[in-house]
Amino acid sequence: MTACSTPRDPQNPAGAQSLLVTPGFVDAHIHPDKTTWGSGWLSRPPAQDLADLIGNDLKAQLSFEDAVEDRAYALMKHAVLTGTMAMRAHVDVGSQIGLKNIHGVRAAAERLASCLDVQIVAFPQFGLLTNPGTLDLMEAALSEGADLVGGIDPESVDGDLHGHLDAVFGLANRHGRDLDIHLHDEGPGGLAQLHVIAKRTMAEGMQGRVTIGHGFALCDVSQPELGPTLDAMAEAGIWMATCALGADPVPMLDLMERHGVKVVLGSDGVRDAWTPFGTGSMMDRAHLLGYRTGALTDTELERCFRIATTAGAELVGAEVVSGFSGTCSADRLEFAANSIPELVVDRPSPLRVVRGGRTLAL
Numbered sequence: 001m002t003a004c005s006t007p008r009d010p011q012n013p014a015g016a017q018s019l020l021v022t023p024g025f026v027d028a029h030i031h032p033d034k035t036t037w038g039s040g041w042l043s044r045p046p047a048q049d050l051a052d053l054i055g056n057d058l059k060a061q062l063s064f065e066d067a068v069e070d071r072a073y074a075l076m077k078h079a080v081l082t083g084t085m086a087m088r089a090h091v092d093v094g095s096q097i098g099l100k101n102i103h104g105v106r107a108a109a110e111r112l113a114s115c116l117d118v119q120i121v122a123f124p125q126f127g128l129l130t131n132p133g134t135l136d137l138m139e140a141a142l143s144e145g146a147d148l149v150g151g152i153d154p155e156s157v158d159g160d161l162h163g164h165l166d167a168v169f170g171l172a173n174r175h176g177r178d179l180d181i182h183l184h185d186e187g188p189g190g191l192a193q194l195h196v197i198a199k200r201t202m203a204e205g206m207q208g209r210v211t212i213g214h215g216f217a218l219c220d221v222s223q224p225e226l227g228p229t230l231d232a233m234a235e236a237g238i239w240m241a242t243c244a245l246g247a248d249p250v251p252m253l254d255l256m257e258r259h260g261v262k263v264v265l266g267s268d269g270v271r272d273a274w275t276p277f278g279t280g281s282m283m284d285r286a287h288l289l290g291y292r293t294g295a296l297t298d299t300e301l302e303r304c305f306r307i308a309t310t311a312g313a314e315l316v317g318a319e320v321v322s323g324f325s326g327t328c329s330a331d332r333l334e335f336a337a338n339s340i341p342e343l344v345v346d347r348p349s350p351l352r353v354v355r356g357g358r359t360l361a362l
């Protein structure tokens, strides 16, 4: 991160006097197919648990009049303009919706190909083994636009830990793809599943190629099995994607670092049936991670920025971000700010988003 002298930006409330040049952001976990971004307001019914949220999500998706491609494009374009250069998009696959979400998000990604790198995870949001026909659709998705295999709470949603893992690891192996599994389950049950996933990752030779989304069980430091679980994940090179959402648990970043578990950051759902909140801006998300984890020191604030940029780039292989080389980099963000810690707290919009040496204007 390099700063150089520049005229003062009259729009900047903090009165910054320098131009701060940084690498682009990476959104490591977002759901562009579910969003209402660019569409009318969605009123959300109450939800008591995960099953309610999943049911509300399906009802909402079946009611949307705007096409997946249009909604996804609107959100992804906004993300680009706020500095996101790469993203991992979890996209629903299920017998109720077929592959239309995969096709829609892939089409939106193609329209933004010159300024956004997109990985698509085929995500069995409505169950895999419990939702007949979905496994075949997951397999088809991998040749129709999806890059990775997704999974969801093998026990609480799918009711069969080993059966679910057999299915998703089997798909990943047959097609040579990486895995990214949503795991909301908390407590000892969640940790036990993570142990099994870590063991399976090692057995399949997939070290470094498996990610756990949310991983709420990893956020409860009172659990005696937490340390050994983190060690097992580190040995298997399993990543953790957190989203620092509302009331959801967030990991203790010092602890994750001590055990060698790599953390990345994402938006998760943005203005969809799961939440009215979110903007798709990873600047906002880095701020929320700092706020939710009680960042105090400059080092802690800088870590949040690093997680939102270069850590995510390592996960998704985004050279457009990891290759950042300073003020003259062809791919860079420019902000009116004096330092990264100030940036994370003030969360200004970029003055310029530069891709391939040209300023983006979409």
Ligand SMILES: [Zn+2]
Residues within 6 Å of the ligand: 029, 031, 090, 182, 213, 268, 269
């Ligand atoms: Zn998610």
